[in-house]
Amino acid sequence: MDVAFIDDDETLRAANVQSLVLAGLAVTPYPSAVAALDELDADFPGVVVSDIRMPRVDGLELFRRLKRLDPDLPVILITGHGDIAMAVDAMREGAYDFVAKPFAVDRLIGSIRHALEKRRLVLENRALRRAAETASEDLPLIGTTPVMERLRQTLHQVADADVDVLVEGETGAGKDVVANALHRWSHRAARPFVAVNCGALPETVIESELFGHEPGAFTGAQRKRVGRFEHAHGGTLFLDEIEAMSPALQVKLLRVLEAREITPLGTNEVRRVDVRMVAATKTDLPSLVRQGTFREDLYYRLHVVAVRVPPLRERREDVPLLFGHFLARAAKRFRREPPPLNATVRMRLEQHDWPGNVRELVHYAERVALGLDGGEAQPAAPGPAPQGTLPERVDAYEASLIREALAAAQGDVRSAIAALGLPRKTFYDKLRRHGIDQTRYRPA
Incomplete structure (x- = not known):
């Protein structure tokens, strides 16, 4: 400043x-x-x-x-x-x-x-x-960091193409938001968006949920049920936690993806489905392929287009913007004015690693809106142990502080220098040493 x-x-x-x-x-x-x-x-x-x-x-x-x-x-x-x-x-x-x-x-x-x-x-x-x-519910993927700009650009490029997409990211990072954006930005937006959490459905019912069944197909099947694939006809089917699928169901899913046909339980009738599928995983699927728990052919069928949703710790500059959106939404929901941002809340927004990602930030904003958090500083969750020699760690930490200061100042050098307490020449020397381009942090 x-x-x-x-x-x-x-x-x-x-x-x-x-x-x-x-x-x-x-x-x-x-x-x-x-x-x-x-x-x-x-x-x-x-x-x-x-x-x-x-x-x-x-x-x-x-x-x-x-x-x-x-x-x-x-x-x-x-x-x-x-x-x-x-x-x-x-x-x-x-x-x-x-x-x-x-x-x-x-x-x-x-x-x-x-x-x-x-x-x-x-x-x-x-x-x-x-x-x-x-910000509003119609503004998905909030963020101004380069990684989020690239993600939005990629989604816009593939949204209107009838290609299946694999979304990778940690729990709470916003994979469902990405899937929803792909649907809303596509020509399928007027048709259904159907979401299924594969990890939340018991093995005994997931096949019926996906493909449907006819009356009498199994004990207790008294009425016909339209499966999620058929329900999503013309639209998008989002399969979250795809890694939770059993090997037997993976075979059937592969067949559906290749033929775009389903056969409900209890019938031999083959039905065509026009569905764009978005699958999401929080685990490393190649490692599951090597372990033999996930089919290699299904992985490559899903991996035609893969996008990665970065965790919050990789885009810290977006945290205040996201928090402002979630705080306003929570305050409106609880019918109260959004409280002002104090030093304790700001410190947590800057220093916490957010292992629960966007989901954790949403819950924190709700607590702040209710006046239940923000009075006392909360310790940041411990992150992974830094790698490298001590000088390398110090350099990496110094570079991260400079980037955070530039992001907070929106690329304004004088403000960043003031926040860091550095002489101007020293600041520019450090920019050159760490390869930091201050112009990247200026608003577009």
């Missing part, structure tokens, strides 16, 4: 700016309040520090104009001894702080850092509210 520093005294302005830059702050100096007002707006991602005594527009008038622009913009006033009473009155009106001359630079730096933290929370809350207003 930035510090806008305003002082008409060139010598004092230069000295204070130098002190703030040496402290790792990104500073933009202005020689007058008029010059600052020409550039500052309600989205300024930082703090304003201004001397009070200036010609034309003084610091108090500057503060009042900025307050009309954005009541939450922190303004710190630098006062002479005779201006302390005015500064106190300004604080009653909403100024963040005042620093009386002569002052220790550490006093000013401390006040700026606290104000920056407050500003960061305000802007993050605004961003979450904007995300909540724009």
